[in-house]
Amino acid sequence: MKTFRALLIIIVCVFALCNVAQAGPVLALDPLNGAISGTPGTTVGWGFTLTNLGTDFAVLTGSDFCVGVPSSPCSNTLGTYTDFIALQFIVVGPSPESTSVTQAFNNNLQTGTGSFLIKPGATGSVLGDVVLTYDLYSVSPNDPSFLPTDIVSLGNLLTAPASVTAVPEPGSLLLLASGLAGCFLTKKKR
Numbered sequence: 723m724k725t726f727r728a729l730l731i732i733i734v735c736v737f738a739l740c741n742v743a744q745a746g747p748v749l750a751l752d753p754l755n756g757a758i759s760g761t762p763g764t765t766v767g768w769g770f771t772l773t774n775l776g777t778d779f780a781v782l783t784g785s786d787f788c789v790g791v792p793s794s795p796c797s798n799t800l801g802t803y804t805d806f807i808a809l810q811f812i813v814v815g816p817s818p819e820s821t822s823v824t825q826a827f828n829n830n831l832q833t834g835t836g837s838f839l840i841k842p843g844a845t846g847s848v849l850g851d852v853v854l855t856y857d858l859y860s861v862s863p864n865d866p867s868f869l870p871t872d873i874v875s876l877g878n879l880l881t882a883p884a885s886v887t888a889v890p891e892p893g894s895l896l897l898l899a900s901g902l903a904g905c906f907l908t909k910k911k912r
């Protein structure tokens with residue numbers, strides 16, 4: 723009988739911990755594998771879906787692309803990241819808010835997590851994480867009864883694995899030579 727009670731208590735604790743672990747926001751990047759690429763000098767970026775099935779309201783406060791341990795601001799050798807999240811006021815949570823928010827990357831509209839400008843002349847790739855920061859509140863900041871004391875926690879982090887690859891451009895001398903050869907062969911056939 724004591725073994726049965728102990729086992730029952732363990733099972734209840736495991737289920738309780740699972741529910742607590744699932745209650746926080748979950749981040750998914752677009753593309754799902756987090757791998758983006760572009761030629762040197764171009765701007766690329768990530769879209770995202772943030773789902774919050776918890777009872778608190780998540781307010782996104784910023785984003786970054788970090789190689790190694792997240793620290794603000796993060797840096798890397800391949801390019802420069804620009805945060806779009808901080809420019810918006812995104813609240814995700816229970817009703818009356820939406821439990822899920824999705825944004826595609828659009829550099830002109832500044833939607834998605836942010837943009838990554840690949841340095842001119844850059845080669846290779848970097849592996850890291852897209853890091854979203856958010857605050858949790860017990861009342862939606864959009865609610866007229868919201869008070870600054872409704873804070874549950876500040877400066878929370880969500881991460882998703884990501885990478886950026888600089889795709890080399892074809893050599894311009896090779897392109898010029900191919901074009902001249904094509905012109906020469908075309909003229910010779912006539």
